[in-house]
Structures are given as structure tokens and as C-alpha cells.
Amino acid sequence: MNQNRHALIVAGGSGTRMGSEIPKQFIELLGKPIIMHTISAFYNSSPSPNIVLVLPQNEHLRWSELCKVHSFHVPHSLISGGETRFHSVKNGLASIEGDGLVAIHDGVRPLASKNLIEKCFVEALKNGNAIPAIKPHETIRLGTHTQSRVENRELCWLVQTPQVFKLAEIKSCYNTNYNSSFTDDASVAEWQGKEIFIVDGEKENIKITTPLDMIIATAIMGSGGITTR
Amino acid sequence: MNQNRHALIVAGGSGTRMGSEIPKQFIELLGKPIIMHTISAFYNSSPSPNIVLVLPQNEHLRWSELCKVHSFHVPHSLISGGETRFHSVKNGLASIEGDGLVAIHDGVRPLASKNLIEKCFVEALKNGNAIPAIKPHETIRLGTHTQSRVENRELCWLVQTPQVFKLAEIKSCYNTNYNSSFTDDASVAEWQGKEIFIVDGEKENIKITTPLDMIIATAIMGSGGITTR
Numbered sequence: 001m002n003q004n005r006h007a008l009i010v011a012g013g014s015g016t017r018m019g020s021e022i023p024k025q026f027i028e029l030l031g032k033p034i035i036m037h038t039i040s041a042f043y044n045s046s047p048s049p050n051i052v053l054v055l056p057q058n059e060h061l062r063w064s065e066l067c068k069v070h071s072f073h074v075p076h077s078l079i080s081g082g083e084t085r086f087h088s089v090k091n092g093l094a095s096i097e098g099d100g101l102v103a104i105h106d107g108v109r110p111l112a113s114k115n116l117i118e119k120c121f122v123e124a125l126k127n128g129n130a131i132p133a134i135k136p137h138e139t140i141r142l143g144t145h146t147q148s149r150v151e152n153r154e155l156c157w158l159v160q161t162p163q164v165f166k167l168a169e170i171k172s173c174y175n176t177n178y179n180s181s182f183t184d185d186a187s188v189a190e191w192q193g194k195e196i197f198i199v200d201g202e203k204e205n206i207k208i209t210t211p212l213d214m215i216i217a218t219a220i221m222g223s224g225g226i227t228t229r
Numbered sequence: 230m231n232q233n234r235h236a237l238i239v240a241g242g243s244g245t246r247m248g249s250e251i252p253k254q255f256i257e258l259l260g261k262p263i264i265m266h267t268i269s270a271f272y273n274s275s276p277s278p279n280i281v282l283v284l285p286q287n288e289h290l291r292w293s294e295l296c297k298v299h300s301f302h303v304p305h306s307l308i309s310g311g312e313t314r315f316h317s318v319k320n321g322l323a324s325i326e327g328d329g330l331v332a333i334h335d336g337v338r339p340l341a342s343k344n345l346i347e348k349c350f351v352e353a354l355k356n357g358n359a360i361p362a363i364k365p366h367e368t369i370r371l372g373t374h375t376q377s378r379v380e381n382r383e384l385c386w387l388v389q390t391p392q393v394f395k396l397a398e399i400k401s402c403y404n405t406n407y408n409s410s411f412t413d414d415a416s417v418a419e420w421q422g423k424e425i426f427i428v429d430g431e432k433e434n435i436k437i438t439t440p441l442d443m444i445i446a447t448a449i450m451g452s453g454g455i456t457t458r
Binding site: 133136137138139140141142143144145146147148149150151152153155156157158159160181183184186187190195196197198199203204207209210212215216218219220223 | 362365366367368369370371372373374375376377378379380381382384385386387388389410412413415416419424425426427428432433436438439441444445447448449452
């Protein structure tokens with residue numbers, strides 16, 4: 001266990017968009033709950049970080065049962081989530097002591113590669129933070145159905161996780177009130193005046209939110225995960 | 230054949246990003262060149278449009294051979310492409326006579342559904358034009374690796390095709406010089422002062438540009454194409 005690298009994996013989702021009774025982080029992907037793939041991805045990165053998992057309080061029992069059923073023994077601590085992703089991250093951060101870097105990651109992004117995780121840690125050490133993002137292949141418009149304008153897609157980024165920060169710095173950034181514009185951790189840090197550093201993400205590193213995403217994730221895992229950007 | 234509906238399918242790509250010798254529109258998806266799936270999607274929409282295919286001049290012979298090999302008999306006319314997508318569309322539009330509506334579509338988007346194609350035609354008849362687009366699930370940033378700011382993702386659209394316009398109007402819009410900001414047809418129309426109308430697209434309607442996209446497209450087709458937004 002590396003005391004200078006922490007991974008905070010946030011899985012508060014209720015699974016509504018999946019049309020499923022099971023919260024999406026527990027849906028099985030190639031025979032194993034999505035969240036186990038995600039935790040293993042961090043455990044297998046080098047050096048292996050200290051892993052903190054944030055789950056809603058009422059899912060803790062289900063999680064410990066799933067760990068037994070799947071003989072899942074990757075060491076991690078378990079923290080209760082809050083009302084929104086923001087509150088869950090805040091709870092998770094409060095539980096981590098010491099210093100070093102923390103990677104904050106969506107529980108339903110099981111396809112983050114070892115290479116991407118390590119790159120984000122390395123770049124955050126250099127620049128203070130690092131978040132992965134990819135350029136869209138599509139034309140981008142900003143606006144509404146009836147009024148919009150084309151945006152320069154060369155300047156547009158689709159943001160992913162893990163988002164890596166200095167632990168003390170991101171803790172201090174989260175010491176604020178919730179704001180609905182906080183859709184990720186970089187937006188909280190930006191709100192607090194930090195400059196954000198982007199590293200090139202991976203197209204495979206999808207967030208699983210719909211049944212279509214399950215089909216895509218299964219296909220990518222089955223293919224051995226070709227990396228294309 | 231419906232004289233009031235035209236489909237202009239543009240396939241000028243060289244396939245560089247696919248790491249393949251074969252232009253990407255000819256790569257086989259479930260046993261058939263991608264472009265044949267695309268043409269069939271329009272042919273199967275109702276009422277079936279007049280189909281115009283734009284291919285680089287030096288691929289016309291290969292195309293007629295592929296049509297023989299695959300017993301592909303969907304009626305369409307074949308036009309030579311130009312230097313860029315803009316020039317290819319311009320050539321294609323010049324070949325279409327009469328009036329009505331034209332759907333301009335990327336040859337490498339074989340998964341546009343019958344429903345989406347029909348909706349774009351219907352909405353364009355009402356509003357003058359219609360382009361499909363989807364909201365990203367990701368946080369969006371605008372800027373560079375080292376300097377960027379978060380954008381309101383509620384206002385952000387990832388634009389797809391088919392983009393449907395009144396034939397006379399889009400012909401007139403294309404009567405301009407090429408500009409590198411023209412990444413789709415709506416950006417050309419916007420440049421000429423037109424307001425653009427967005428309809429909700431489909432996440433499945435991907436543009437195949439990388440080997441990963443082939444894996445995803447194969448998985449979606451194999452699954453029967455669940456529609457999720």
C-alpha cells in the first residue's frame with residue numbers, strides 16, 4: 001500500500017437510467033459487478049494506491065455480501081455516501097488522512113487503463129492536478145433546440161475521471177457549499193480558483209449509465225481493450 | 230422513389246485513422262461494407278428517398294465491384310467527391326435537380342434508425358431544417374490542455390447526421406468558398422445566416438472512425454440496437 005497515493009471511488013448511483021432495480025455499480029459485467037472491475041483497475045496500477053470506496057449507507061450490506069459471493073479480496077475501506085456526488089466525495093475525502101495525491105474516480109468507469117491511471121498520478125505530481133479528457137469527433141453546438149451556435153471543436157473536451165489532486169488542496173476546495181454546477185471534481189477546484197491541467201484520456205474509458213453503455217463496455221472488454229484516441 | 234426527399238450520402242474518407250488500407254466506408258461490418266448498411270437505412274425509411282452517393286472518383290470501380298460481390302441492388306446514383314467533405318457535398322448537391330428536402334449524411338454512420346431519418350425529414354419540413362444531436366453525459370471543458378474552463382453541459386450538443394435542409398436553400402448556402410470551420414452542413418448554413426433546428430439524436434448513431442468504433446458498431450448491431458438517450 002502506498003501512503004502517498006489514494007484512490008477515492010465514488011458509486012452513489014441509483015441506476016434509474018439503467019431501468020434496473022439493482023444500482024448500476026452492482027450490475028454484472030462479464031460475470032462481476034461493475035464496481036469490482038473499477039476497484040481492481042486501481043489496485044493493479046503501480047504503485048497500488050490506498051483505496052476508499054464510497055457507497056450509499058443502505059448498500060453496505062449488499063456490498064459485503066457481493067464481496068463474499070465473488071470472493072473479492074482487494075483491500076479497501078468503505079465510506080457512506082451523501083445526498084449528491086459532491087457530498088459523497090466530501091465524505092470520502094474527510095476519511096483520508098496524511099498527504100499525497102488522491103485520484104477521484106466514478107465507480108461506473110471500469111475501463112480506466114493502468115496506463116491512464118498512472119499517467120494522471122504522474123502529471124498531477126508535476127502540475128498540482130491532472131484530469132483526463134478526450135476531444136469529440138463530432139461537431140459541437142452550444143445552445144437550445146431552437147437557438148444554438150457552432151463551437152470550435154478543437155477547443156472542446158469531454159471530461160473523464162480519474163481526476164487527481166493534491167489531497168490537502170482538494171480537501172480545502174471541497175470546503176464549500178454545494179452548487180449544482182459541480183458536475184465533477186475539477187469544476188469544484190476551478191470554482192475555488194485553481195487552474196486545471198488536462199491530460200489525454202482514452203475513448204474506452206466510458207461511464208456506464210445506460211443499457212447501451214453495458215453493450216459497449218462488454219464489447220470493449222471482450223476485445224481486449226484496444227486503445228485508440 | 231420520392232421526388233421530394235433526397236438523401237446525399239458522403240463517403241470521402243481515406244481510412245487513415247482506421248489503420249487500414251481499405252477506405253473506412255468499405256470496411257465490412259457484419260459481412261457487408263459499412264456504406265451498404267448506411268444506404269439501406271435510407272432506402273428502408275418511408276417514403277424512400279432518392280439516394281445519391283458521393284465517393285472519390287478513384288473508388289468508383291471498387292464500389293461497382295463490391296456491389297456485384299454483395300449483390301447490392303439498392304438504386305442510387307454515384308457522384309465524384311471533392312478535396313474535402315465540403316467539396317463532396319457541393320458536388321452531390323449540384324447533381325440533384327427539382328426541389329424538396331435533402332438529408333446530408335455521413336457514409337460511416339450506418340446506425341441511423343428509420344425513426345431518426347423520418348423524424349429529421351418531418352421536422353425539416355416544419356422548420357426549414359433539422360439536425361440530430363445528443364447531450365453529452367460528460368462534463369465539458371473549453372480550452373487547451375493548460376487553460377480551460379467548465380462549460381454548462383445542459384447547453385452542449387454533440388451533432389450527428391442526417392442533417393436535413395430544403396434543397397434550394399442548402400444549395401444556395403454551399404455557394405460560398407471553403408472555410409476550415411465547416412465541419413458539417415449546419416455550420417455552412419449557419420455561416421450563411423440560417424438558424425438551425427436541433428432534434429434529439431440517438432446515441433447509437435455513431436460515426437465509425439476508429440477500430441474501437443467498429444467494435445462498438447458490431448456490438449450495437451448484434452444487440453438489435455436498443456435505443457437509449
